[in-house]
Amino acid sequence: MLFGRLLGPAEIEVDDAAVDLGGAKMGERNYILTETAADAESARLTLLERLFDPATVRRLERLDVAAGARCLEVGAGRGSIARWLVGRVFPGGRVVAADIDCRHLGGLPQDIEVRTLDIRTDTPEPDAFDLVHCRALLMHLPDPLDALRRMTAVLRPGGVLLAEEGDHGLHVYSGHPDAPWLTELTHRVFAGLASAKIMNAYLGRSLPGMLTAAGLELAGGEIDSGVARSGEPAFEFERRTAEAAAPALIAAGLMTEAEDRRARAVRSAPATVMNTWSLVAAWGRRPN
Numbered sequence: 001m002l003f004g005r006l007l008g009p010a011e012i013e014v015d016d017a018a019v020d021l022g023g024a025k026m027g028e029r030n031y032i033l034t035e036t037a038a039d040a041e042s043a044r045l046t047l048l049e050r051l052f053d054p055a056t057v058r059r060l061e062r063l064d065v066a067a068g069a070r071c072l073e074v075g076a077g078r079g080s081i082a083r084w085l086v087g088r089v090f091p092g093g094r095v096v097a098a099d100i101d102c103r104h105l106g107g108l109p110q111d112i113e114v115r116t117l118d119i120r121t122d123t124p125e126p127d128a129f130d131l132v133h134c135r136a137l138l139m140h141l142p143d144p145l146d147a148l149r150r151m152t153a154v155l156r157p158g159g160v161l162l163a164e165e166g167d168h169g170l171h172v173y174s175g176h177p178d179a180p181w182l183t184e185l186t187h188r189v190f191a192g193l194a195s196a197k198i199m200n201a202y203l204g205r206s207l208p209g210m211l212t213a214a215g216l217e218l219a220g221g222e223i224d225s226g227v228a229r230s231g232e233p234a235f236e237f238e239r240r241t242a243e244a245a246a247p248a249l250i251a252a253g254l255m256t257e258a259e260d261r262r263a264r265a266v267r268s269a270p271a272t273v274m275n276t277w278s279l280v281a282a283w284g285r286r287p288n
């Protein structure tokens with residue numbers, strides 16, 4: 001299936017057998033950036049927090065997360081939202097920060113329970129939380145609806161799930177002679193990642209429907225997007241993500257070394273401009 005219909009890239013069939021790393025199909029592997037050096041991944045996650053925390057916090061404030069609430073953050077990354085939740089729900093509340101890779105969750109306040117969890121297979125305790133939050137997580141999972149169902153099951157009746165996921169449908173480069181080429185390459189790689197079930201770069205648009213399919217009553221939604229020049233935080237986040245993923249993409253046959261070099265040159269040119277990914281937020285309540 002091709003997800004990039006909004007942009008309309010050419011249909012690209014990717015042979016699953018070509019997307020093979022060290023004997024394991026990439027779709028069976030962990031999160032694609034688990035192998036990234038800890039400091040580089042930490043810097044990338046810091047940028048992500050800087051870009052999206054203000055909107056996430058605004059939404060959580062609107063959802064009226066109050067003292068005493070029990071909260072679960074899945075795919076917690078560096079834990080900035082778990083940290084914010086502690087300030088909000090203590091005393092009397094509970095905050096669990098869960099991730100398949102807890103390398104970046106050291107140094108959080110002791111009040112936060114840090115837990116290693118693979119949401120593809122693990123279900124935390126049922127009916128135990130008033131709020132579940134995830135951001136930029138479901139798009140990395142082979143079966144996001146199954147993960148959403150697991151997260152719904154841990155909510156108490158009446159509890160709220162807030163999910164925020166990327167959609168690269170508007171991700172387009174301009175301002176450089178090679179910008180159309182880089183746009184085409186980017187979406188060709190996304191199509192390959194989708195075929196291999198490693199990442200659905202266009203998942204955001206499906207989020208409201210998926211919440212309903214997971215058994216939640218949809219309560220609201222929003223989309224944030226932007227335009228950024230080379231060097232600006234939103235552009236820098238995409239650049240770091242693309243460059244961190246490049247070795248795995250080359251090894252998997254989704255991109256060549258020459259294409260990677262040409263793409264890096266376009267991204268580093270000061271005149272290059274990018275329509276960033278969109279962050280689609282949707283929230284819903286578990287029926288009583």
Ligand SMILES: C[S@@+](CC[C@H](N)C(=O)[O-])C[C@H]1O[C@@H](n2cnc3c(N)ncnc32)[C@H](O)[C@@H]1O
Nearest residue numbers: 031075076077099100101117118119120135136
């Ligand atoms: C793009 S990062 C987003 C981090 C954080 N949610 C944020 O927005 O700042 C994706 C996170 O999901 C985690 N992750 C990926 N696959 C996972 C899985 N199967 N179960 C739990 N966490 C997972 C990664 O380790 C990473 O921390």
